[in-house]
Amino acid sequence: MAVVLFVSAVIALLARWILVTSLNRELEQRGVAIGQSIAERASGYILDKDRANLVSLAFDAAQLGERKVLVSYIFIQDNEGRVLANTFIRPFPGDLIKANSLPEGKEYSVRLVDFDDNQAIDIAVPIREGIYTLGAAHVGLSKNHIDSLVGTLRTTFLGFIAAVTVVMFLIVLRLSNAVARPLSKLTQAADAISRGSLDAPEAMLGLSDDAIRHCQAYANTDLPCWHFDQHRVEAEGAGLPMARTCRECRFYRKDGGGDEVAQLAESFSNMIWSIRLYRRRLRESEEKYRSLFDSNPDPVFVVDTADGCILDANSQAETVYGYARRELTGRFVGDLEPDAGSGGVAAYLNDREAPGRVLFPKLRHVRKDGSPLYVNLHACRIAYRGRDAVIISATDITELVEKDAQLIQASKMKTLGEMSAGIAHELNQPLNAIKMGSDYLHLLAESGQTPPPDALAAVTAQVSAQVDRAADIIGHLRDFGRKSEPMLENVDINTPIRGVFTIIGNELALQGIEVALHLADGLPPIQAHANRLEQVFFNLVVNARDAMSEEQCPKGMARPHRISIASRRVAAGVEISVADTGCGIADVSRHKIFEPFFTTKQAGRGMGLGLAITYGIVKDYGGNIEVESVPGQGSVFRLTFPAAALQAGQGA
């Protein structure tokens, strides 16, 4: 607006200047013309020295028509500057004589002169006769008249300009109503959108809410919007199911009518619709994931990769770990896993080489009150609010671990039951010797005899030795039956292998089974529970024994019944093989052998849990168990365990 006014003013001033200048020039030209006509006629009178005619000429010229207002005076000078004739009715003002002397050869000269408190524009024109200059005719144009002319002109012009300006202003006002208001509305709407409000712009732009009610794609985010998702279809080709789209959108408008501003407004409202649809989808998606986060039955944490602090946690995390959310956020994730060492999340955060998704099986975590819980941890690298983070889902498997432990315990108890015959036999041997030795002494004592010194020595030594032997067996049984502590211990793999044979070695020998142990010395320890490993080897040995029994191998060929157990060091840790000379395992069975409740034994003879539990135990210690078998030739179970120091979290 200001620019419009300024430009108008500049134009007005310019026009005024042009007008005034041209008016002045026009008047000057008129003055020059008057002067020239006088000069032409005066030349004869000057030559004739006819002053009366000269005076009359001057007066005639001065009084002709309108000139008497314009021309203030006329006088004629000769070459010497003498005034030959003038129109002054008062004495001739002397100032004028020299005021505007005409330079030689010039056609006319114009100068502003003062006389008798008046101002005039004096125009001098030479009077020539042939090549001679006779004098000069001076025409004084009244400055007052000119000024009043200019003043009139100026007033008129300014009035006109003002009128134009007002008209222009009104036009601009109309234009601004037509263009600027919708534009400023759009601007306001855009501002409102950028502030996050979508309803305000709709109100501003007068959009109806009908579309929200009628748009299928708005209500159901699974439906593609033909307008909004068009580029997606183009990008993804015909793959996207387009079966259900609106033929015509009730909201999306493209009339093509109206001026540019109206079209802009239309596009703008379409854009708002798109944004609205998009926002709704985004919000719904966010809500969906937020609700997934919150309603997840497992505790979920978001951990900052840089400092290991918990950024966010769901409500289940509060419940399971016993911390309030504000206590969890900002807490170092390592606080939850005090004995994870290099196998926990804290270590994973620092390990840039680690894969993007990792499973940490059976980690021991602690609650706020210090009680332990066991979790399977899934860690996954994500970007969270512009930071590198790891999202951790911790499945509470405490109950599972406890059930596992109970199952293993139950299985050990069952094993103890199976061993009972062997145990009874093993315990009976020393008890028998002790009993007989003491009975012998008693017999002698009763009959008042003194035992011979060597017999006494033999009996006492034997009693002592046999008590130790029995105590060893009982101690071993107690160790075997003891519930394992959650913490793993370093175990020399040969110990549980030998342990098995302390209990059932004799029984195997009684059944005519030869046992060959090839145990390497100086094996690296493994992280495990000795008594659970004993359970493993017991299961394997008992299976081997059963595999060689008559009922398992009806053909009953005369082959040596031998169980060979060898331990040796391998690159990754230790390997143990348990081989038998039994009837082997059919291919069909071999694939199912580690499945629970799979058994080839007669009904009532086996639950089919032994090898399943064995498998579970071996896997628990990060080990592996495989079976090779040639039907009719025997089977070899090969177990490998990582050496203690190599134990760490496994990638998944």
Add this chain to the structure above:
Amino acid sequence: MRTILVIDDERPTLQMFELYLGAYGYRVLTAASGEEGLAVFDAANPPIVLTDIKMPGMDGLAVLKAIKERRPETEVVVITGHGDTELALAALGLRATDFIDKPIRREALEAALKRADARLDMAETTVGRYGDVAIGREGDVGVIHIRASLVGETEPYLTRAYRELDDASKVLFQFNPSASINGAGLDLLLSLVESSLAAGRPAALCGLSDNFGRVLDRLGVTAKAPRFVEKEQALAHLAGR
């Protein structure tokens, strides 16, 4: 004194046996395995053999079988795990003359040895030991007195005695304390008791050692014919029926 061969894979046990039986005045031979025991048996021919049943290699039952093949009249006492009546029955089926539980109680061992000695003494003095079955009557009770061991070979004599007492309304089987019953004898006794009950004649047993009593319990014989230590108790029981 008699010679005893002890076969056990447990060296400490053997050592104790040697001292213990020596104290009783037996000449003791020991062997740590079935094979070794059989070799010693062939060499020394002992009248009494004590053998553990559970042994690696040749076990007690195999030794028993081999010895009974070589010399059936040998007194073979098997040593079984405590309460292992099945194994005892298996041994009796193979004509073991007695069994004792491990750990060996002094009284059980003494009793078993005494019974073995008594049977050996009787075998040396009595002719036709299998047929030594006598009959008697106590009122309406027919008493079958089995003076030696009840074995397969006793069957004709026992059935004859049983038939002779056909008119008695009750039956008492009276054993000597030293009597042994082997597998065939147990079957025989069971079938006689069953047929007696089937004929409506209550039956009872008396005089058997506890050892065999337990085996009879296991076989269900004593449920049909109650067992008593003394003859008078048995008669009193039968009188009440």
